Amino acid sequence: MSGTAANLAEIAAMVERREVGYSLEASFYTSQAVYDLDMRAVFGAHWLFCATEAEVREPGDYVTVEIGTYSLIIVRDDDEEIRALHNVCRHRGSRLLEDPCGSVGNLVCPYHQWTYRTDGSLIFAEGQSPSFDMAKFGLRQVHVRTVAGLIFVCLAEEPPEDFDEVAAVIEPYLTSYQLTEAKVAHQTDLVEEGNWKLVMENNRECHHCDTSHPELITSYFPFLRYSEEDVTPRMRPIYDRYLAATENLDNVCRINGVPRELVHELDTRPTGFMIMRLPLDGDGASFGPDGAQVCRKLIGDLTHPQFGDLSLHMQPNSWFHLLSDHAVVFSVLPLGPDRSMVRTTWLVHPDAVEGVDYTIEGLTSVWKATNDQDRALVEKAQRGVTDPSYEPGPYALVEDDVESFINWYVRRLHDYLTPHHEHAEKLGRLHAAASQ
Template identity: 35%
Template sequence: MAQSAQVSLEELVARHTPGTSLEQPFYTDPAIFERELDTIVRSQWLFVEHVSSLPGKGDYVLYDIAGESIIVVRGRDGEIRAFFNVCRHRGSRICLAPRGNVRTLTCPYHAWVFDLEGKLIHAARMADDFDPGDWPLHACRVRIWEGMIFINLADADDEIADFDQIEAAFERYAKSYRLADTKIIHQATYPTDANWKLAVENFRECYHCAPAHPEYTMVNAYVNDGEREPEKRAALVSDWVEEWEAKGVAARDLRQWGDVMDLAQPYGVFRQPIREGSWTLSQDGQPVAPLMGDLKDWDKGETLLIVGPLFYIYLANDHAALFRFTPVTEKHSEVVVTWLVRADAREGRDYDTDKVIWMWDVTTIEDTKIINDNQLGVNSRRYTPGRYSEREYGTRSFIAWYIARMGGKTVIPTRPNVGP
């Protein structure tokens, strides 16, 4: 803590050495955490939930992030809307339970009643000159892409990330998986006692996979083969890319992280074959659910779609895993993983939930432990920033982007076209 008291954020940003982890205050200082919420989190499109968890009129879910509580609710007209969970009377929270079904949004304090479109429809004993039409709930921007609900907390005149660009770039990769026509088979929360950047830094590299993730390493050939026989692995991947691109399947990476360093919300897509003889990301490599969406064939590959630093979609041919990272405090984060299979698949007949979730569940439990231990070490007076290895290029580019954003600069790529 001593470090943060003496040095300004501007100075910390200016003296950051590219290619190293951050100085201690970035991981421990509540004032820097607050600045990050303003500079980074409030301009991002933030994933909340999959639409299938709000099937009925009046179904709602809350998402608490960046000091706000947002109500995402399906209206009487079937539309999904988002509102700040702040009563227009004297500001009380309106919805208290994290999810539920409501006919109206009724404040528990003095019982002002808002409809599901946010309109104030009842306020008792107000003066004659009071017009309820002047007091709707504050709407929050909401966007639904392939069944995934995103919100954006930015004010009207704030910079806002361009989701159209992301959507256009992802279409080729995601469309045939028809993520809107899926259902949630499992959702797990992994509370993490660490700064959100330590969680993201960990997620963006696989330098730690061999030592920390025996299961993930067994499933994903690239972890060891990429290390032991990089040329052989590169040739195998490029043959696979050629084969599937020729069949009209998007198999080539969208290596745009370097190109989008100046954006409020960077994005990218990475594809690769899983392992010879493996059909999906399962313990024995065998399929664990029916083919997703309109897929005609098993390309036996995996896809990572990156939507800014806080949301990642991992696709296998037969299931998807959605990773939502939420900064909670400077030393606490929350990771929520949601598993999807096609909507018409039936448990027991078409899939077994335990088999679908196995790899990412065991891997995320392991990640939580290593991230927590990372924070404990970073808290030490002896911690100083360390150098990233060549295999931590994704982490390095995330930190370069972070420093650029926090410094108000536009572009500082450490190297163009870097992977996950």
């Protein structure tokens, strides 16, 4: 059996023996073979959040995105459609664009000047034979979908078919924020020295928030999975505030005709997701001190600041927080078995003025601090899983969304590996028979 087939067989065995409710074996977080498989079975096969429409507002505006060894151009074409194109010239393969973002009239290869429209069609190729058909050499397209201003791409030839169903559920939650018209106020890229799954596991729970995120927790109530019987006398005043904030949020949602219900499908479909609206403490508006606004101008068409936190999780690589005054969107892209890039983008109303309605420091300070704290935690976890003494440990009851993420991930590997493993075993049997 070839080395690649042997690696797949070994990973398949790890998938099969994964114990429900426990973290993964060390190789899932450290192995180059597992990382390579992740890039094929997960990042090469599923819908990935990569950018917002606010980043490509005008025709010709683009961003480039690196997904493993792939480079993509996300661009708004001359008809104002969002396109996703492979960043590879069809002549001799040169990279077309190097900058992370910008604006172009046409896409011109820097090597031999093959020229493409922003929809990917080839319009100039010097020195070709009379029979050369430019229509056959446009840039290769990538599947792309937009949902209420969020841009998703899929590298697979046949993307998961449930995306339309998911979009139909989440779009009514997002519409009021009008992200298609929003403005990018700030964006950061943070490299974390940890496997992408550790980044996502850390995000999928707040079990660590009380001790690790002092800036963030001032806005949140600690009762997400509490019942009234769990509330101690010391916590009763906070719980009473929580009940009042919950009732107020219910009323605001009802008056504004927006959905309020939790939808939790993180591990029950290929395009796993969860969406919920949480009441906030204090002013109940945003991530400022005691829940205060961080932007004076409310986002979208919202008229009430106490709109809570609309929290959206999408498998495998993104999460979103939408407040009454701004939105924060996050994407994670693997850089290697033990390195990941976390991109954070802050969006505000297009008419919000920096220095008048908000400051960059005031808008971003909570999540800049939280991201850096999470970076340190992920890096500690990465060092831990590389220790020979590491073995999978049990998730706490409040870490059920971590279990959902891992369950979703393991199912993706299982579905991908099953035909490959069976094929490898068949080749092994044929090879053994031929050598007898």
